Amino acid sequence: MFEFPKFSRQSVKNDVLSGLTVALALVPEAVAFAFVAGVDPMVGLYAAFIVGLVTAVFGGRPGMISGATGAMAVVMVSLVSEHGIQYLFAAVMLAGVLQILAGVFKLGKFIRMVPHPVMIGFVNGLAIVIFLAQLGQFKVPDATGAMQWMQGAELYTMLGLVLLTMAIIHFLPKLTTAVPSSLVAIITVTLLVHGLGLDSRTVIDFVRSMSGNADATLAGNLPTFAIPDVGFNLETLRIILPYSLILAAVGLIESLLTLTVIDEMTGTRGQSNRECVSQGMANVTCSVFGAMGGCAMIGQSMININSGGRGRLSGITGAVGLLLFILFGSALIEIIPLAALVGVMFMVVIGTFEWASFKMMRKVPKHDFFAIILVTCVTVAADLAIAVLVGVIYSALVFAWEHAKHIYASTHMDQNGSKIYEVNGPLFFGSVTHFQELFDAKNDPKDVIIDFAKSRVSDHSAIEAIDTIADRYAQLGKTLHIRHLSPECRSLLQKAGNLVEVNMLEDPTYKVATDTLGG
Template identity: 50%
Template sequence: MKQIISHKLSNINLKNEILAGLTVALALIPESVAFAFVAGVSPILSLQTAVVMGMVAALFSGRPGMISSSTAAISVVMAGLVASHGLEHLFAAVILMGMIQLLIGVLKLGKYARMIPYPVMLGFLNGLSIVILISQFDLFKVNIAGGREWLQGSDLLIMLAFVGVTMAIIHFLPKLTRAIPASLAAIVVVTVIAVLLGRFGGYHMQTVQDFAGMTLKGGLPQFYLPQVSLSLETFRIILPYAVISALVGLTEAVLTLRVIDEMTETKGHTDKEIIAQGLGNLANGFFGGMGGDSMIGQSIINIKSGGRTRISSFVAPLGLLIFIMFGSSIINVIPLAALVGVMFMVVIGTFKWESLKYNGKIPRQDMVVMLAVTVITIFSDLATAVIAGVILSALAFAWKKGTEADALIVDNPDGSRTYKLNGSIFFGSVLNFQELFSPKEDPEVVIFDFETAKVMDYSGVEAINTLVEKYEACGKKVILNHVGRYSMNLFKDARKITSIDKQKIEQPPHC
């Protein structure tokens, strides 16, 4: 056992894990601040949410290397609750959200995430990359009395130039050395240049402090019991927000897990990750947090910076905590251009560029699903997009399978007629299937041969039963042949409500 543990530890690049975590910690700052404004809470509350969520999820995660924090998806859902009932109900809703996620994880319902088709994944990634891109545009604005306005003239050009410098460092540095994560190096270099420019050049670049509208400095998260009454009325208020947030959070977590699995060619544990998300939100509620889930952008930054284990996932929130407690002077002077550049590179790495070449090379219905999920992700939310994508994929699959059901007609020497059935007989194909037969014109004995067909559901059983009844009403005999075990069990279970029994089913000797 000691040898196994020693071998595992020897495979961990501790320097890369720590530096990757610190890179993510810096990248979390502007996002957490922005999400605070969306939810209507203070930036410090959002940052402390990132700390608690990140630490707990990292400790119990089923996907080492994945980053969890406060997120846009949860912020949007909870904004209405904060506006109508205040922070105390928010904290209570986050606790209930964590309980729901824990229940889903304990019941091992994560397996149903495997139902998400690949075109939905592609649409999600493309839509999410566009959402990340659009979210960065607000950082090109400046605070003024009464709101925020776009940067103009030379200010805009200078910021774009520094964004370009950041992206160039991230792109080219790995070709020279991988000693430190390129994103971290880019942030440090651009921050130093911005500080020198402000001190000796007299030009002030927009910083994290400018964006937040305040000096970011906080302390350790404190245990807190929400000051709400334990009543049915409170439960009625928070339940809808808790359920929607739980499902949105788990959808994003499961999809992020699958993306990281693909990037690292390893396999995470879905149900374990769901439990980790639940524990993270449960802890957040009791520490006065706004709730959160996994972050695909920061997770990709972590993986590309060399983070592969829980170490980097834990260092990120720990580093963020240290920054807001002791390094606020460093955080506040980081130029927004550096962080925008990092996120722009995430956008480039997240978008599935090969999908632009898919038109005409993959089934049309898959293209429709992918585009639909992309558009819905941009204009609505992730959970709605994924649910819509799964439904569209299922309908497209049912339609395709439904059109494949057919039958070859064979007239036998003894005067009987055999219908050699082909395809799946289920709710999507029964209408086409029933049109293949002619009870009035067929001979006295008709054989339905199921050797290359399969009855999939009760709709299929009822379709066969309806045909048998039509033939019997015409005084004709129907025989079901080569009925497979699965179809036989369906007929057997439904024998009390159909006219089909074993006497109508004949199996060849080898069966």
């Protein structure tokens, strides 16, 4: 599963520097998602380290960054509040096992069936979610501890530093690409704030305001091994199984869609089934080291790719760098201004959002554009898994509706006086109603043939429709014959057994040239 890639000096430099940039951006995200889930900040930071390291080493998409995510955190909060953190660890363990099984049984390939409009909606929805999440950094606690919007000089300072960060990220690559512009922006703004003594909130201010503890710190120790302290019985399974199923599904959907987005950005192709296994391994590892689990993060992945990180070393550097910050460099991380990290994430939003989707309104079918809007809105209003599911179902229904209108029949009489219906188009659940309207059983002759040479019978609804037509003719004392059914269609009829009764004519055998013969 793991290979030792060959590194060039340039790729090592790019991966290390982009990995350090990612490590810095991971800190407030991991802390924020830990609070969303209702757990200690270190539980989120440990998850960012473990998930990031395991998936970087064993994952199917080099350059993709994984860690604690909001999509999974919102699922965890009710479990933690009702049953405690140990049940969370047990649920994460089971979710990891389910993800491993998904990879072993090669279910990851089905992500390729997600329609492109759904992909665009997913990307746009996540961009909006990332943007809205950053707005919380513009709130500060008042005298009572309640959060309120910044005002006056504090707000203007914050906005100015955010714009400065964004300007550095945008313009520096035009001068040099020797170092990641995001890393330069974070360091520059941090030095500026502390050099000039500007009043700007820092990472530790954010942690303390979220926890309500004025002495909170990001300093920590290595995570310790411990099996979840729950009873391994059916009662525990009953509690955690619903959460584990959702966590596994959300994690895989977000990871595999992020993998697909990065594939398109880099012109390469990741291994979806391998990514499923690595995500599962990461979550199982989290469960025994006191971490909340996670999945791929499109925001941090975009930072990494845009900063030049392409290989596994970038993800490894990001994870190890985060752990080193926790163990030895917490004092340095704590003084980073939030404005610098907000500016980085705003640039991620700009780079992630598919601005071209606005131009698609008049260039793509209306149902495709509606799919983009639908998935985007559901992603923002609900969550990613529901949005993708809704988008796929909508696209499938539109496909069925459009193809249901494509069935028709041409008729003629043969030399024996039989009327032949030559059916064109697919016969499936969506088209059976129109199919049944094609026949004039009352006025047809005694012998009728339905020719499926240019059609295909796809499902049981189609078989039932054929049987219904046959009954109509039988009740009028007329005979209906079926001709040119494909082998798959004949198989469907044979499986149906005595559920349907149709009269199939012997079909002529055709010799067909296939690619297999040229093998």
